[in-house]
Amino acid sequence: MIAAVPVLGLLEPPLGGAALIAALVAVWRAKAWPKAGKVVTTVAAMALLGAVLPDRPKDAAAGDAPRPPRAKAAATAVPTAKSSPTPTIPPLADYRGQSLETAFDQARKAGFLVHQHDASEKDGFVRGRSRWTVCFQRTGWDGRQPTAEFGVVLNGSPCPQRDGDPVPWPKMPDLVWKTWRTAHTEVAALGVRPDRIKARAAYLNDTLPDEGEYDDWRVCAHDPAAGVAVQPDDYAELRLTAEKNGCPEGDRGVGTGARLPDRDEDGDPDYRDPYPGDRNRTSAFPNGRPGSGGSGGSGGSGGSSDGSGGGSGWSPCRHTRWC
Structure with missing residues (x-):
């Protein structure tokens, strides 16, 4: 069996090594062999196997044996869930400045899910679509259908600069010493209804002539005062005097309880x-x-x-x- 070790080592080094191990195990387990004989046999078998093994390459002996190149990982695409295509939102007509009732009906007919909100800083409840005017609009998608959102204000109100800002109500100008005709025109231009613009004599013991005959009378005071915000439903009162009488001294622009001279009372x-x-x-x-x-x-x-x-x-x- 020991003689077979170098033969197998010539044919296949690993096989020769395995044969050497098996032969040595058998020798050392055999009781017939003396210990000295076992040692000699072991050394001889290892020498024979070493004599027939081929020399190792230099770079392998130095421990620099090149590693086999790694197989390049195949660039396989990781399967991902298919994303739904972004839906195309149909165009929405521009309804700014129009009644919410009109905008609501037309947008629904175009297939939109319609929402509305108060565009002022009050963010109040929108009730009665015919009473509101569209200031802002935007479109979107809720996963099922296109949506239209309208920001609205009450009819007659100016639109805020931005959605949610205060309504920029116009301010009463200073009308003192302007004629009734001019002052009435300026107040009406603020949106106040003409039938809510009232004339009154500035002096307690004075009376206005017939309508149309005091167009050139002058304003001594007015309510609301200059700088106060004016809304369409507000009343405006202008206190007038004939130009030759002037306004009560010390109360110009504020109102007065003064009387004009009346010698015979x-x-x-x-x-x-x-x-x-x-x-x-x-x-x-x-x-x-x-x-x-x-x-x-x-x-x-x-x-x-x-x-x-x-x-x-x-x-x-x-x-x-x-x-």
């Missing part, structure tokens, strides 16, 4: 009283008040002031301040 300011010294005759009663008996100086002379004399029997002076 008949309630008719001197500037329009044809009889400033006769309290019985006024612009309304140039021939004297009924029952006064006509002109008779500041106190009247044609009849009793209390109606008890020989007058007509009826007198407006009874229990009044006129007499």
